[in-house]
Amino acid sequence: MVPLYALETRGITKRFGALIANDQIDLTVKPGEVLSLLGENGAGKTTLMNILYGLLRPDEGQILVGGRPVEFRSPRQAIDLGVGMVHQHFMLIPAFSVAENVVLGMRKKTGAVISRTRLRSSIREFSHRYNFDLDPDARVGDLPVGLQQRVEILKSLYRGAQILILDEPTAVLTPQETGDLFRVIRHLQGEGKSVIFISHKLNEVMEISQRVTVLRLGKVQGTVETSATSPAELAKMMIGRDLAAPSSPRTGGYTGPTLSLQGLTVRREGKEACSGISLDVWGGEVLGIAGVDGNGQNELVEAILGTAPVASGRVILDGRDITGKGPARAIDAGLALVPEDRQTRGLIMDFSIAENLILESHRAAPFRRGFFIDEAQVNRFAAGMIQTFDIRSGGGASAPASSLSGGNQQKVVLAREISREPKVLVVMKPTRGLDVGATEYVHRRLLEERAKGKAILLVSSELEEIKGLSDRIAVMHRGAVTGLVWPDVSEEDLGQLMTGAKTMLSALGPRGGGEQ
Amino acid sequence: MKARPHLDSVLAAARQLIIPSLAVLSAFVAGAVVVAAAGFNPVQTFAALLDGAFGSGINFTETLVKSTPYLFTGLGVAIAFRSRSFNIGAEGQFYMGALAVSWLGVAITGLPSFILIPLLLAAAFVAGGAYGAIPGYLKAKVGASEIVTTVMMNSIAVQIVSWIIKGPLQEPRHFYPETAEIVNAAKLPVLVPGTRLHLGLVIGLAMAVAAYILIFKTVLGFQIRAVGSGALAAEYAGINVRRNVVLAMAISGGLAGMGGAVELLGVTWKLYSNFSPGYGYSAIAVALLAKRNPLAVILTSLLFGALATGANNMQRAAEVPAMLASVMQALVIFFVLGYAVYEDRFARYWAERKPRDRGPHAAAAGKEAAGSNA
Ligand SMILES: Nc1ncnc2c1ncn2[C@@H]1O[C@H](COP(=O)(O)OP(=O)(O)OP(=O)(O)O)[C@@H](O)[C@H]1O
Ligand SMILES: [Mg+2]
Numbered sequence: 001m002v003p004l005y006a007l008e009t010r011g012i013t014k015r016f017g018a019l020i021a022n023d024q025i026d027l028t029v030k031p032g033e034v035l036s037l038l039g040e041n042g043a044g045k046t047t048l049m050n051i052l053y054g055l056l057r058p059d060e061g062q063i064l065v066g067g068r069p070v071e072f073r074s075p076r077q078a079i080d081l082g083v084g085m086v087h088q089h090f091m092l093i094p095a096f097s098v099a100e101n102v103v104l105g106m107r108k109k110t111g112a113v114i115s116r117t118r119l120r121s122s123i124r125e126f127s128h129r130y131n132f133d134l135d136p137d138a139r140v141g142d143l144p145v146g147l148q149q150r151v152e153i154l155k156s157l158y159r160g161a162q163i164l165i166l167d168e169p170t171a172v173l174t175p176q177e178t179g180d181l182f183r184v185i186r187h188l189q190g191e192g193k194s195v196i197f198i199s200h201k202l203n204e205v206m207e208i209s210q211r212v213t214v215l216r217l218g219k220v221q222g223t224v225e226t227s228a229t230s231p232a233e234l235a236k237m238m239i240g241r242d243l244a245a246p247s248s249p250r251t252g253g254y255t256g257p258t259l260s261l262q263g264l265t266v267r268r269e270g271k272e273a274c275s276g277i278s279l280d281v282w283g284g285e286v287l288g289i290a291g292v293d294g295n296g297q298n299e300l301v302e303a304i305l306g307t308a309p310v311a312s313g314r315v316i317l318d319g320r321d322i323t324g325k326g327p328a329r330a331i332d333a334g335l336a337l338v339p340e341d342r343q344t345r346g347l348i349m350d351f352s353i354a355e356n357l358i359l360e361s362h363r364a365a366p367f368r369r370g371f372f373i374d375e376a377q378v379n380r381f382a383a384g385m386i387q388t389f390d391i392r393s394g395g396g397a398s399a400p401a402s403s404l405s406g407g408n409q410q411k412v413v414l415a416r417e418i419s420r421e422p423k424v425l426v427v428m429k430p431t432r433g434l435d436v437g438a439t440e441y442v443h444r445r446l447l448e449e450r451a452k453g454k455a456i457l458l459v460s461s462e463l464e465e466i467k468g469l470s471d472r473i474a475v476m477h478r479g480a481v482t483g484l485v486w487p488d489v490s491e492e493d494l495g496q497l498m499t500g501a502k503t504m505l506s507a508l509g510p511r512g513g514g515e516q
Numbered sequence: 517m518k519a520r521p522h523l524d525s526v527l528a529a530a531r532q533l534i535i536p537s538l539a540v541l542s543a544f545v546a547g548a549v550v551v552a553a554a555g556f557n558p559v560q561t562f563a564a565l566l567d568g569a570f571g572s573g574i575n576f577t578e579t580l581v582k583s584t585p586y587l588f589t590g591l592g593v594a595i596a597f598r599s600r601s602f603n604i605g606a607e608g609q610f611y612m613g614a615l616a617v618s619w620l621g622v623a624i625t626g627l628p629s630f631i632l633i634p635l636l637l638a639a640a641f642v643a644g645g646a647y648g649a650i651p652g653y654l655k656a657k658v659g660a661s662e663i664v665t666t667v668m669m670n671s672i673a674v675q676i677v678s679w680i681i682k683g684p685l686q687e688p689r690h691f692y693p694e695t696a697e698i699v700n701a702a703k704l705p706v707l708v709p710g711t712r713l714h715l716g717l718v719i720g721l722a723m724a725v726a727a728y729i730l731i732f733k734t735v736l737g738f739q740i741r742a743v744g745s746g747a748l749a750a751e752y753a754g755i756n757v758r759r760n761v762v763l764a765m766a767i768s769g770g771l772a773g774m775g776g777a778v779e780l781l782g783v784t785w786k787l788y789s790n791f792s793p794g795y796g797y798s799a800i801a802v803a804l805l806a807k808r809n810p811l812a813v814i815l816t817s818l819l820f821g822a823l824a825t826g827a828n829n830m831q832r833a834a835e836v837p838a839m840l841a842s843v844m845q846a847l848v849i850f851f852v853l854g855y856a857v858y859e860d861r862f863a864r865y866w867a868e869r870k871p872r873d874r875g876p877h878a879a880a881a882g883k884e885a886a887g888s889n890a
Contacts, residue, residue: 307751328754339752348746355738359753362738371734 003067006031006194007052007083007163012061014047016403019394021047023218025061029163034185034195036205036226038238039215040435041407042392045198046088048215049165052196053085054078065163084156085165088406088433089343090148094141099123101140102155126158130184144294146177153184164188165196168406170204171433174293174461182208200407200435202231214238239437254510255283256318258455259304259424264313266299266479273299275479276313281424281455285510286446288470288487289459291498296479297459298340301426304457305337306330318423331360334423338413338430340459346413347401354382354397357416389415390438406433418445425449428459443469463494472507484508532812536805539855540819543847550843551836561834565841568829569822575829577711581783583821585610585795587720588775590802590813590820591727592768596648597808598731599764600744605651605666606772607796608673612647613640613773614780615677618787619685621698621780629701636702637719637777644773645766647673652765656758662765670796678789687786694788704782714782723771727810730767740764772796793824801849804856820845 007029014022021044029035037045050056052063054072063070065081072078075085092101099119120136127134132150140151149169156164166185170178185195185208199205205212206226214221214237221237235243257280266274274296281287289297302308304315306326315323317333339345347356358367358378366377382397391411393399401409410433417425427446431439446469450456460466466473467487475483475497483489483497484505496502548558569579589606596603617636624632651665678693680686687696704714731737742750743760751757775795780787802820806812827841 305752326754326756327752328756331754337752344746344748345752346749348742348749350745351742355742359742359749359755362735363754368735371736373733373735373738375733 003031005029005064006033006066007196008064008067009048009052010062010064012048012051012058012063014044014051014056014058016394020218021394022051022058025215025218025220027213027220028223029194029196030210031194032189032192033211034189034197034209036209036212037196037198037215038200038202038205038212038234039221040217040238041411041433041438042405043215043238043435044218045215046167046405049085049167049196049198052078052083053165054083079156079159079161082160082162083165084159084161084163086149086152086156086167086169088167088171090152092140092148092151094139096140097136098134098138098140098143098151098154099136101151102136102158106159123154123158126154130154130157130187132184145172146174146180149173149177149181150184157188161193163194163196165198167198168200168433169197170199170201171406175463176292178204200433200439202234202436205234206231216240235436238435243436243440254285255453256455257281258283258318259457260314260316261300261304262314262316264300264303264315265311266296266303266308267311268299268308272311273308273479274303277479277481278313279474279481279484280509281457282510283423283453283455284450285471286450286456286458286469288466288473289457289476290463290466290473290494291461291476293461295476297428297476299479300476301337301339301428301457301459304330304335304426336417336420336422336425338417338425338427340428340432342409342413347409349402350400352398352400353386353391353393353404353412354378356401356412357382357385357397357419359416361416361420385412385415385419390441391415407435407438410434411438414442414445418449422454424455424457426457426459429461430458431462431465463491471510481505486511532807535855535858536807536812536816536852539805539851540848542851542855543844546847546851547840547844550847551840554836554840556834556836561830561836561840564830564833564836565823565826567826567833569826571829574711575825577708577713579818579822579825580717581712581714581821582824583817584714584716584720584782585775585779585792586798586802586817586820587717587724587813588778589772589795589799590806590817591720591723591810592644592648592771592775593799593803594806594808594810594813595727595731595740595771596764596768597803598737598744599740599761600747601652601655601761601765601768602663603648603651603666603765603768604663604800605648605669605769605796606775606799607792607794608666608670609644609647609769609772610776610779610792610796611673611677612769612776613644614776614787614791615673615680616640616643616773617702617777617780618695618698621702622685622696624702625699627701629703629705632699632701633704633781636781637774640773640777641770642773644776645770647773648769649762649766652762652769655765656761674789677787677791681788685787692788695786697785698781702781703785704778712783716778716782719774719778721814723774724810724814727771727813731810736760736763772799798845798849801845801852805848805852819848823848 005028009025009027012022012025025048039045047056051058054075054077070081102123103119123136132154134147134150134154140148169181173181188195197209209226211223211225212234213223216238259281261277261279264274264277265272277300291297299308303310306322306324306329310324314321317335320333322330322333343349361367362373367374379397386393386397389411391408393404395403401412414430431442434442446456458469470487473485473487473489474481477498477500482500482503484507486507493504497504551558551561568575570576589610592606593603616639620636620639647669651662651669654660654665655662681693681695685695687694704716707713707715739755739760742755743757747757784791798820802813802816805816823841823844827838830836830841831838
C-alpha cells in the first residue's frame with residue numbers, strides 16, 4: 001500500500017526562548033511531489049526543515065514518514081529513513097574531493113576500508129544517472145557553486161534520500177544553473193522522490209512546484225495548488241498586504257563622477273582577472289554590473305576596496321586616489337560595501353547584532369569615546385537599526401548574528417552600510433536570500449540613496465534586478481567590459497554581451513548628465 | 517518576576533562553569549586511578565593535597581603565591597587567543613621579563629620603591645611584550661606560524677638566561693650560576709607579615725580586571741576580538757588585521773613578562789636556570805580552562821596554584837611523589853581540551869532542553885540571559 005503522504009508533520013512547535021519559530025505546523029508532502037515552502041525572512045522555514053532533518057528537536061508535535069510516526073535524534077536517523085537536506089549554507093569540506101565529501105560521515109557499509117576504485121565508479125555512475133557531470137576526484141573547493149550544490153545533492157541521494165529538502169538552493173545559482181537544477185528536480189520527481197523546495201523567488205516557485213505552503217510568523221498561512229494561484233496572491237499570503245511596485249523617485253541630477261575606475265587591471269595567481277576596466281559612476285546614478293558570476297566582478301570590487309592587487313590603473317573616489325590603499329582608506333574616503341558572502345565577509349557570526357552594526361563605525365564618535373566603546377550609544381543605535389530595517393531577532397541586539405535567519409543576516413549588513421551615509425555604495429547581490437517584502441524595501445532604499453546623490457554600483461547576476469534599478473548597465477565578460485548600455489537593452493543583446501559575442505559601448509555617461 | 521533576569525544571568529554564568537568543572541572533576545577521578553595504580557591510597561593522597569593547598573592560613577597564602585605567576589601568564593595567553601594567535605611562548609616571555617628586572621633591579625640604585633617597582637614592571641612589560649611582538653610580527657608579515665616561532669623563541673630565551681647567569685649578570689662572587697640579589701627597594705612588599713604573600717597578587721588581580729576591560733570595553737579589544745572571530749570580515753570593515761595581531765601578541769607577551777618580573781621581585785629576588793617550572797606552558801591550560809575570559813583566569817590560576825602547593829604536602833604527608841601532581845596538571849589539561857570538543861554539542865543540547873523543562877513562562881527570561889551572555 002502506498003501511503004498518501006511521503007512526509008507529514010502534525011502540530012510541530014519550536015521555541016527559541018520567547019520566540020516561537022514554528023507554531024503548530026501541519027505540512028504534507030506527497031510522493032513524487034515538489035512542495036514549495038514560502039515565507040518571509042524569519043518565518044521559520046529553515047527551522048522547520050532542520051527539525052525534519054533531525055538537526056533540531058521539536059518542542060511539540062509529530063513527524064510521520066511514509067505514514068509511520070518517527071522521532072529523529074540526528075540527521076543520521078533522518079537519512080536512514082530517507083530524508084536528505086541541502087542547506088542554505090553548504091556543509092562541504094573544500095579540501096576534500098567530491099568522492100570523499102560524498103562518503104564523509106557515512107556509516108560504513110563496506111567495512112573499515114572504503115575501496116577507492118569502487119567508490120569512484122559508483123559515484124560516477126550516480127552522477128551520470130542524474131546528468132551531474134561531476135568528477136569524483138575534483139577538489140570541492142575548486143568547483144563553482146553550482147557544482148558544489150550538486151555534490152550536496154549527490155551526498156543525499158547516495159545515502160538513499162527519498163525526500164529531498166532544498167533550502168534556498170537557487171539563491172547562489174546563476175539563471176542557467178537554476179535551469180539545470182530544475183531539470184534534476186524533475187528527474188527526481190520522475191523517480192517518485194519528493195522535494196521540498198524553498199525560495200524567495202515567486203517565479204521559481206510557480207515553475208517548479210505542484211503545491212505551495214506559506215508560512216507567516218511561524219504559522220501555516222495556507223497551502224495552495226500552484227496551478228490555482230498567482231505570484232501576486234502568494235506575495236499577499238506571505239506578507240499580508242499587496243506588494244507595491246518599486247517606484248523610482250527621480251534624482252535632481254548627476255554629479256561627479258564620484259567613483260572613477262581608470263584602466264584597472266587586477267592580476268591574481270598569474271591570471272588577469274580584470275583587464276583595463278574604465279568606468280565612471282556618477283553621483284545620483286545606479287550603475288549595474290551584469291555578467292555571469294566569476295567574470296571578474298569579485299576582483300573588481302576587491303580592487304575598489306583595496307584588498308586585491310592592482311597591477312595598473314587607478315581608483316578615484318570623490319577625487320581621492322585610493323588605489324591599493326586598503327579598506328580603511330577606502331572607507332574613510334566614503335566607500336560602503338555589501339559583499340556577496342555575508343557569512344565570512346559581511347558579518348562576524350560570533351559577534352552580536354549590535355557589534356556587527358558598528359564593525360566599521362566603532363572607530364569614530366559617537367561610538368568611540370577615547371579608548372572605550374560607548375555601549376549606551378551602540379545599543380541605542382542598534383535598537384534604531386533593528387526597527388528601521390525590520391531585523392527580526394528573537395534575542396534583540398545582543399543576540400549573535402549566527403542566531404538570525406539568512407535574510408535577517410543580510411539586513412544587518414545592509415543596515416550597517418547604508419546607515420553610514422557613504423558617498424559610494426557598492427552592493428553585491430543585495431537581495432540574495434531576502435523575501436519579497438524585504439527585497440522591495442531594499443530596492444526602495446537603494447533608489448532613495450540614489451535620489452540623495454549617492455553613487456551606487458550594483459553587482460548582480462539577476463537581470464531583472466539590474467534592469468529594474470540601473471540607470472546604466474555595464475556588462476563584464478572574462479574580466480573586460482564588453483557592454484555599456486541603457487537598461488532598455490534587449491535580453492538578446494544582453495545575453496550576447498555576457499558571453500562576449502559582441503561589444504557595445506553606448507552609454508558612456510548618465511543620460512543628459514555626463515556633459516558637465 | 518523582577519528577579520528573574522538576574523537569576524537567569526547567574527544561571528547562564530553557572531552554565532559556563534559546567535564544562536570546566538567537569539574537566540577538573542574528571543581529572544581528579546582519573547588521577548585517583550593513577551594514584552591507586554601506583555599503590556597509594558587516593559583518599560589520603562587527595563586529603564593531603566587539599567590540606568597542603570588550603571588546610572591552614574599559611575598554606576593558603578602559599579597557594580596564592582604560587583597562583584600569581586599562573587595568573588599573569590594565563591592572562592597573557594588568553595588575550596593572544598582572543599586574536600586567534602596561539603601564543604605558546606609565554607614561557608620565553610616570562611623569562612624575558614624576569615631577565616629585565618634581574619638586571620635593572622640590581623643596576624638601578626637610589627630610587628624609592630614606589631618609583632622603582634612601577635619602573636621595573638614597565639620594563640618587564642616592554643621586554644616580554646617585545647619578545648611576544650616578534651612572533652606576532654612574523655605571523656602578520658610573512659605568515660610564519662606563531663605556534664612554531666614562539667616555541668623556538670622559548671628555547672632561545674632559556675639559552676639566553678643560562679648564558680647570562682654564568683656570564684654578564686652572574687652574581688659578584690662568580691660562584692653560583694645565578695644573578696645578584698636585587699636591591700631592597702625593588703622587592704615587592706609582603707602583604708601578610710610572616711608569610712611570603714606579596715603585592716604581586718594584587719597587581720595580578722588588577723591586571724585581570726584591566727585585561728577584561730581591554731577585551732570587552734575598548735576599541736582595541738573590539739578589534740582584537742573581531743580579528744580573532746572573523747578576520748576576513750574584519751579586514752573588509754577596514755580593521756587592520758596585522759596590526760591587531762601584533763598588538764595582541766605584544767600585550768600577551770607583556771603580561772607574561774610582568775609575571776616573570778613579579779615572581780622575581782616578590783619571591784626569588786634573583787634569576788637562575790629553571791626559574792620557571794613551566795608557568796608559560798601551563799598558562800595555555802589556565803587560559804583554555806577559563807575560556808579565554810580574563811576574570812575566569814583568576815579562578816583557574818588559583819586551581820593550578822593549589823595543585824602545585826598541595827603537591828608538596830602530598831609528597832611530605834602521604835609520601836606520594838610530587839610528580840603525581842604534575843600528572844594531575846597534565847590530566848586537567850587533557851580533559852579541558854577533550855571536553856572542549858563536546859562543548860558545542862552540550863550547549864546545543866542544553867539550549868534545546870531548557871524551554872521544555874522549564875515551561876513556557878521561564879522561556880522569555882531565559883532568552884534574555886542567553887543573549888546577554890553571548
Ligand atoms: N538557534 C537559534 N537561536 C535563536 N533563535 C533562532 C535560532 N535559529 C533560528 N532562530 C530564530 O527563529 C526564527 C526563524 O528562523 P529561520 O531560520 O527558520 O527563518 P527562515 O524562514 O528560514 O528565514 P530566511 O528566509 O531568512 O532564511 C528567526 O527569527 C530566527 O532569528
Ligand atoms: Mg532560512
